[in-house]
Amino acid sequence: MSTCIFCKIARGEARSWKVYEDESVYAFLDINPVSEYHTLVIPKAHYENIFDVPEHELLRVMAVVKKLVVLYRERLGINHVQIINSSGREAQQDVFHMHFHIVPRKAGDGQNVVWRTHPEWREKFDAMVERLK
Numbered sequence: 001m002s003t004c005i006f007c008k009i010a011r012g013e014a015r016s017w018k019v020y021e022d023e024s025v026y027a028f029l030d031i032n033p034v035s036e037y038h039t040l041v042i043p044k045a046h047y048e049n050i051f052d053v054p055e056h057e058l059l060r061v062m063a064v065v066k067k068l069v070v071l072y073r074e075r076l077g078i079n080h081v082q083i084i085n086s087s088g089r090e091a092q093q094d095v096f097h098m099h100f101h102i103v104p105r106k107a108g109d110g111q112n113v114v115w116r117t118h119p120e121w122r123e124k125f126d127a128m129v130e131r132l133k
C-alpha cells in the first residue's frame with residue numbers, strides 16, 4: 001500500500017527507530033510512546049488488522065513479540081508488559097496496518113488502563129454461548 005505509513009516504514013522509506021527486522025516482520029519504537037521502549041511489531045506485508053491477516057503471518061509477528069519481550073527483560077530488566085492490538089475503528093485502531101503494541105510497564109509510570117466491567121451481564125452468558133453453536 002503506497003500511502004500506508006507502516007508500509008513505508010517497513011520498506012525503509014519513512015524514518016523509524018528499528019529494534020528488529022527479518023524477511024517478514026519489522027519492529028520499531030512508537031513515535032508517541034506511553035512508556036520507555038513502547039514498541040510496534042508489524043508484518044512487512046500490508047494487512048489491515050486481525051480480521052484479514054493470515055494465520056501464518058500472525059504467528060510470525062507473535063513470535064517476534066515474544067523474542068522482543070525476552071530481549072527487553074534480559075537487556076533492560078523489563079519484567080512487566082502489556083501486549084495490545086486494536087482491530088477496527090470502533091476498537092480504537094488508528095493506523096490500519098496490523099500491529100501489536102509492546103508497552104513496558106512499571107510501578108509509578110503514571111499510566112492506568114481502566115475497563116468498565118459489567119458483572120450484571122453474566123445473566124446473558126448462556127444465551128451468548130448458545131449463539132455460537
Ligand code: AMP
Pocket residue numbers: 005016029030031032033040085086092093094095096
Ligand atoms: P493504534 O491506535 O493501535 O492504531 O496505534 C497506532 C500507533 O502508531 C500509535 O501509538 C502511534 O503513536 C503510532 N504511530 C503512528 N505513526 C507512527 C510512525 N510514523 N512511527 C511510529 N509510530 C507511529
Ligand code: ZN
Pocket residue numbers: 001004005006007008045046047096097
Ligand atoms: Zn501498510
